[in-house]
Amino acid sequence: MKTDLQAARALLERGGRVAAFSGAGLSAESGLSTFRDPDPDALWSRFDPTELASVEGFEANPERVIEWYNWRRSRHAEVRPNAAHRALAAQPRLIQITQNVDSLLEQAGVEPERVFHLHGSILHDRCHNPACSYRESIDMHDPPPLRACPRCGERLRPAVVWFGEALPGSTWQRAEALCRRLDCLLVIGTSATVYPAAGLIELARAHGSRVIVVDPNPGAAGSQADIFLAGAAGVIVPALLDGFDLASEP
Ligand code: OAD
Numbered sequence: 583m584k585t586d587l588q589a590a591r592a593l594l595e596r597g598g599r600v601a602a603f604s605g606a607g608l609s610a611e612s613g614l615s616t617f618r619d620p621d622p623d624a625l626w627s628r629f630d631p632t633e634l635a636s637v638e639g640f641e642a643n644p645e646r647v648i649e650w651y652n653w654r655r656s657r658h659a660e661v662r663p664n665a666a667h668r669a670l671a672a673q674p675r676l677i678q679i680t681q682n683v684d685s686l687l688e689q690a691g692v693e694p695e696r697v698f699h700l701h702g703s704i705l706h707d708r709c710h711n712p713a714c715s716y717r718e719s720i721d722m723h724d725p726p727p728l729r730a731c732p733r734c735g736e737r738l739r740p741a742v743v744w745f746g747e748a749l750p751g752s753t754w755q756r757a758e759a760l761c762r763r764l765d766c767l768l769v770i771g772t773s774a775t776v777y778p779a780a781g782l783i784e785l786a787r788a789h790g791s792r793v794i795v796v797d798p799n800p801g802a803a804g805s806q807a808d809i810f811l812a813g814a815a816g817v818i819v820p821a822l823l824d825g826f827d828l829a830s831e832p
Pocket residue numbers: 604605606607608610611616617618619624631635681682701742743744745770771772773774775776796797798799801813814815816
């Protein structure tokens with residue numbers, strides 16, 4: 583009898599278009615906290631997302647929001663890609679759709695244009711004025727306090743997507759278009775509870791894709807899996823991808 587890992591590898595051996603869709607669990611073994619899992623360190627067990635990850639929260643207390651993101655940025659400055667990031671980077675023709683705002687896939691060697699960051703980037707600030715396009719890189723070791731946009735005077739904020747905000751339009755459209763034509767979606771370390779991003783799994787399935795999920799907890803993503811691989815990404819992903827040259831495009 584085949585193990586689940588062998589069955590997943592047999593699915594990948596069929597070839598066709600494959601893409602990865604990741605969440606916070608991908609970066610957990612690098613030392614970045616997830617948002618919502620049984621781990622008491624999970625960010626939304628310790629902090630209120632409506633205060634820290636919404637436009638209303640920012641407008642009510644911008645200093646507090648920037649302080650919290652800067653605390654996260656200092657943590658991000660310390661961490662390095664783990665074995666799962668490296669195994670994904672060893673598949674240079676694979677598109678990485680990610681909800682993660684870190685740059686660990688890029689640090690592992692994935693070309694930036696092959697990473698679709700659905701929830702933005704914690705490595706940048708942007709102007710809070712929707713009519714102003716000002717954006718700048720942050721020194722993650724020494725992130726600056728709340729400050730005004732040099733172009734229009736509105737406040738700068740992290741270039742991440744907050745609850746209630748739209749996803750970056752063209753990135754989202756490219757992710758949706760890709761998920762409509764996949765043969766296999768590899769889902770890694772996401773609770774699949776935040777929409778519209780989580781809807782990509784349903785979209786891919788509805789268009790005929792098979793779904794492999796890697797996660798220690800079955801959760802919402804596991805219930806949509808053709809093959810569920812229970813375990814840590816850093817262990818499972820290298821074993822799953824070893825020897826393949828997967829591609830998201832023909
Ligand atoms: P969650 O924190 O909701 O889910 C993390 C998932 O990773 C859970 O299913 C865990 O079981 C799993 N996990 C934990 N350790 C793992 C490991 N070592 N290997 C593999 N999986 C592991 O994170 P996301 O689904 O990414 O939004 O959350 C979605 C969005 O909610 C985030 O992008 C963020 C948050 O609010 C924004 O910042 C806009």
